[in-house]
Amino acid sequence: MKEVVTLIKEQLGNLGIMFRISRYQDKSDYQSHYLGLVWEYLYPLIQIAIYWMVFGIGLKKGASEGVDYLSWMVIGITPWFFMNSVTLDASKSIYQQVGMVSKMKFPVSILPSIKIISNLSSFWTMLVFSIIIGFFKGGITPSIYWIQWIYYFFAMIMWLVAFGIFNSTVSILVRDYRILLQSVMRMLFYMSGVLFNFQTDAFPPAFVRILQLNPFFYIVNGFRESMFSEAWFWQHSTLTIIFWLFVIFFLLVGSHLHYKFRSHFVDLI
Template sequence: MKDIGVLIKEQLGNLGIMFRISKYQDMSDYQSHYLGLVWEYLYPLIQIGIYWLVFGIGLKKGTSTGVDYLTWMVIGITPWFYMNSVTNQASKSIYQQVGMVSKMKFPVSVLPTIKLISNLSSFWTMLAFSIVIAYFRGGLMPTIYWLQWFYYFFAMIMWLVAFGIFNSTITVLIRDYRIFLQSVMRVLFYMSGVLFNFETNAFPAPFARILQLNPFFYVISGFRDSMFSQYWFWQRPILTIVFWLMVLFFLLVGSHLHYKFRARFVDLI
């Protein structure tokens, strides 16, 4: 628990640095492009457009909740794109910044969190566009259930911080882990409820219950529950407890390994 306290202190104490580095990284990534930072907003719109064409026009489906399939899908795919991008980028954040780690005194634990911040602009763009689609296609209107969106956003951030510090440390210790993680994330795309509703009679109940233990599924279904006014998060106590236990587990293990091996990161890389 001491390691978690140090980790949280470093995160909160370096918020200004993280936002500035995130801003400069975004600018450097797109400085040679004609449209520059416009791509930060254009890319997620292109992604949503592709899925609109494939699933909204190419496939005419619905969900068991009676919600238009495209509306249901884009609300869920928005947090998935964000979590997938942050997870993959955070996993190699320490490995890629070996120069910064070796040449200056720097709180290395904030490197995964910087990736979390730098992807927020794309997340907000996709979320806004998804809500617009939901309004015009399904007549989505704000309800009191939307308030729990803040809870699920906080839960998503905490999961990414915990998973990020774990993955970034393991990637330094085990070089093949990053490739393994990318493969796992590809599988989780289909097993996190992004494209298919596992809470229907079409899937065996034991299979569905196992998939619901996936933290990515918890966040994705939570965003949908908030937007489509189905459940409050406390109405799923078992899934909520399991989710936060997994966050605590990765936070404990990740922070412990990070501070145990941090002095050797340069040698290991």
């Protein structure tokens, strides 16, 4: 538990550095492109358009009853794109910054969290776009349920911090782990209810209950239920407890591994 407290202190105490490094990396990534940082906002919108055209017709019956499929799909794919990008970027954040790790004295634990900040711009862009689609195509109107987005956003960030510190450390200890993680994330894309609603009578109840244990599903479904005013998060008490147990587990294990091997990162890389 002491390691978790230390990790959280390092995150909060270095927020300024994290934001500065994030801005620098964003500019560095897009400096050779004509549109520059515009791609950070344009890319997620292109992705939404592609998935809508490819899956919009064939899977539109997979959405919740009475809900426009495009509105349903976009609000779910928004947190997924963010979580997928952050998860994969964070897993290689320490490995890629070996030069910075060896030459600069600052907490290495903030490197995965920098990836969270770097991807926030595209997340906010997609969320606003999702709300606009909901207004004009889905007939969605603001409701008190929307306040839950604050909770689900916080839950998403905490999950990404915990999962990020775990993945970034294990990726150094086990070189094949990043390849495995990429494959797992591809599989979870279809098992997190992003493109179709598996909470229907078409799927066996036991199968549905297993898929609902997925932390990524918890966040995706939470954003949807908030958008369409379907339920409060405390009405899913069992899933909420399981989700936070996942967060605590990866935070404890990830923090322990990180501080145990941090002094050997440069040698291991």
